[in-house]
Amino acid sequence: MTTISTIKNDPGRGLPPAAGAPLLRTEPDRNCPLCPRLAAFREATRAREAKWFNSPVPSFGDPEARVLIVGLAPGLQGANRTGRPFTGDFAGDLLYATLIEYGFAKGVYQARPDDGLTLVDCRISNAVRCVPPQNKPLPAEIKACRPFLSATIETMPRLRAIVALGRVAHESTLKALGLRGSAAPFAHGAIHQSGALKLYDSYHCSRYNTNTGVLTPKMFRSIFAKVRTDLA
Numbered sequence: 357m358t359t360i361s362t363i364k365n366d367p368g369r370g371l372p373p374a375a376g377a378p379l380l381r382t383e384p385d386r387n388c389p390l391c392p393r394l395a396a397f398r399e400a401t402r403a404r405e406a407k408w409f410n411s412p413v414p415s416f417g418d419p420e421a422r423v424l425i426v427g428l429a430p431g432l433q434g435a436n437r438t439g440r441p442f443t444g445d446f447a448g449d450l451l452y453a454t455l456i457e458y459g460f461a462k463g464v465y466q467a468r469p470d471d472g473l474t475l476v477d478c479r480i481s482n483a484v485r486c487v488p489p490q491n492k493p494l495p496a497e498i499k500a501c502r503p504f505l506s507a508t509i510e511t512m513p514r515l516r517a518i519v520a521l522g523r524v525a526h527e528s529t530l531k532a533l534g535l536r537g538s539a540a541p542f543a544h545g546a547i548h549q550s551g552a553l554k555l556y557d558s559y560h561c562s563r564y565n566t567n568t569g570v571l572t573p574k575m576f577r578s579i580f581a582k583v584r585t586d587l588a
């Protein structure tokens with residue numbers, strides 16, 4: 357199922373920040389203004405759905421984890437509504453069931469942030485922290501939000517595996533690592549190695565991908581089975 361490519365231009369991620377380096381910012385402000393289109397969409401959704409989270413969705417899980425899952429962006433009625441990545445929509449049903457199966461989460465997923473579910477040696481974030489219209493962030497928005505992804509990665513000292521869900525997450529993660537996309541093209545099941553860190557590619561676990569057969573639960577489980585084996 358997998359191809360392993362070794363990325364040679366490793367910028368040396370994982371090294372501690374140099375003395376005097378500015379503190380890395382992993383979470384944006386609630387009213388982050390960097391993407392005007394997304395900020396306007398956020399405001400419109402706040403006005404319409406006052407009880408929803410409607411803010412940049414923070415990462416979920418322990419920074420000491422060895423595994424980081426990078427999704428695309430919050431779903432309108434999923435993470436944007438509940439405030440926890442992949443919580444409340446179809447993508448979360450498959451993701452959390454798979455994480456529980458492979459020991460990366462424990463508890464019972466009930467599609468709400470107070471369901472008591474915890475991640476085990478695992479963290480979840482998104483390439484873009486604010487919900488985009490039609491689930492489609494613009495290139496400039498992906499770029500604007502990348503510093504938060506870079507900081508998230510840089511502040512995980514034990515990180516060994518990143519699972520990128522979809523091409524956008526894959527490409528933004530590569531750039532966050534300071535790597536060229538041509539060195540590691542996206543393909544479901546591909547594994548790219550940069551020093552001690554491995555990047556695992558998966559199709560996104562969206563309803564569209566599973567309904568159309570692009571991604572089956574078996575295909576999705578195989579990614580996490582491989583991560584589990586490689587961490588042993």
Ligand code: SF4
Pocket residue numbers: 384388389390391394395412484485486497500501
């Ligand atoms: S997507 Fe990221 S950079 Fe853009 S407004 Fe939201 S938090 Fe800020």
